[in-house]
Amino acid sequence: MSITLEADFCIEAVEEALARHGAPELFNTDQGSQFTSTGFIKVLAARKIKISMDGKGAWRDNVFVERLRRTIKYEEVYLRAYASVAEARVGIGRYLGFYNSRRPHSSLDGRTPDQAYFNKPIRDAAAA
Secondary structure, X not given: OOOOOOHXXXXXXXXXXXXXXOOXXXXXXXXXXXXXXXXXXHHHHHOOOEEEEOOOOOHHHHHHHHHHHHHHHHHOHHHOOOOOHHHHHHHHHHHHHHHHHOOOEHHXXXXXXXXXXXXXXXXXXXXX
């Protein structure tokens, strides 16, 4: 999570993702200044990752991320009064752990994303 439009945060995030999960064939972003920056493009180009950018105003390309953002806002952010950005990062990080490992999703037949995509058992709420 970043509170600026600087590219450094996005570069660090993509480098961490590539280190953890390897390089995909294709990387899709919108046309935000972070993703069109020379530094961000260099990270992908150095690994020969093809770059795909959504067209201007292509709202359909972001619909899943926007739906996730809405869920995070209504189920976490609007229910808290964060005192700082650091506190917000911790709270949202905790919520995303819950969202992926313990929150059932109707679109996944009542399973969590961890169960549906990684075949992980549901975590006990007391253990979290």
